[in-house]
Amino acid sequence: MTSPMLELRGVCKRFGGLTATDDVSLAISPGELHAIIGPNGAGKTTLLNQVAGELRHDAGAILLDGHEIGTLPPWERVGRGLARTFQITQLLPDETVLDNVTLAVQVQRGHSFRFFADARSDPDAHAQATQFLQDVGLAASASVRVADLAHGERKQLELAVALATRPSLLLLDEPMAGLSFVESQHMVALLRRLKGRVTMVLVEHDMDAVFALADRISVLVYGRVMATGSSDDVRANPAVRTAYLGEDGD
């Protein structure tokens, strides 16, 4: 067994009296697609925010490819190969779809203290960005301003921007939420194609998508990992059924 791509050791985060993540330990191997499921408010987003560096954990350790990254600011973690999408999309509303991706391509290629050349006459970056847009099925909307984009397309764009940073670890916070049936079918197909090339942590409420995609699943309830295992293990776990799957009704 190779060393894990992402390892969490006893990661804790408290908001006042509320323990949002409680002693979370996980090891995710390279190429794995690891799903994290759990009811609303379980601490899934909080956990991703700690891995991405937006929140600092109160205790524990976060290792990316064997190196402690828990003290690095978010942008340095991006430099180490980490990317994420947001549950509530975070995009540049005044820019076009293509410019959102192009910017990520350019940042990935080096620092942006470039003051004179026109950022938009960069055919190479545009070509790469267009490729990412094609991958997520957004190429037709390349010149649309993000502010004018439909919800589903924003979700796709989130993924294109994350991919444009060429991550080795991708954190996905509910990429299917709010998508139409067809759109989420498309998203599942897309993630399946990425599988193996990029290590992924998938937070998702859509159980069909989770069971279709995940190599392993962790169940988070009240900030604690209640179970980790294959789809079948998790489906069969009685505690999980009562705590989560039962509630959900499917």
Next chain:
Amino acid sequence: MTSDTLEARRSGRTYAFPMSRIVIFVIAVAILALVPAGATALHMPSVTGFATQVLIYAIAAMSLNLILGYGGMVTFGHAAFFGVGGYVLGILYQHSAQRSAFLALVPGTDNLAVALLAAVLIGAATAAVIGSLSLRTRGVPFIMITLAFAQMLFFLFVSLKTYGGDDGLMMRRRDVVPFVDARDDISYYLICLTLAVGWLVLTWCLVRSRFGAVLSGLRQNERRMMAIGIAPYRYRLVAFVIAGAGAALAGALMANYLRFVSPDMMHWTKSGELMMMVILGGAGTLFGPILGAAAMLALETALAAYTENWQFYLGIILLAVVMTTRGGLSALLDRASGR
């Protein structure tokens, strides 16, 4: 990339600068260059002086626009750099006139080019110090800290009796440059026009560069920018320093024009005035601050001729313009010309 998407992109560019605009721009600069000749022909020499001040304030407002309009950094202390620039020129002049040296080390000068360069460098250095501390905060604390720094500088210069204290510093004559009679009003106007156009072109380069894309990205969504690997602080600080340098350049030009510099140049009301120019003209647009500076000075002059309470009426007019135009004067012009 298909030619189809390229076409679509061209039409969708936010910083588009098509040929027609370049032509309009060149014509506008040519007209501005002819202002002094026109003023002389019409026996209205004061117009040249007024236009000189507009150009100088335009530089200051453009510099503020870089951080306020494009970068989304709401600073309430930009006049600090305007005043610092003015004092650099004034202090260098005084030492040159007295044949003494600043801190007994740096000799004075009445060379305009040297004084402007010194003003730009010291303005940038001041902005680096103020920016490196204040940019650690955001929102209201940032407004308050930039304001506090500007007020600190204000009171520092009020207490500096060597350089005139409260009363400010008078210069007997304007600075000189080799080969040009910079003391002549018309030449000085043309120098200011050149520098204003230069600063406009610099701003244009900056906002369409990758640096500009990052800066405007940080205004739109900081979390997004961090998530693609941008360290916000450094980029904001560099923009803040460039803006400080621009304001200092304008301040030095103004001090030289008026042959006078006083702490009032860095008073918070001056920061507010610069801010109003940017917002009135159109924050985050290339030409907005220039329109804003011209409109503000014209309004101030016109209203002051009619009433003592001109500031009250100015406030009402500004409110009306900002609330009805959505995007200031430059948005109004864009709509009027059907863009």
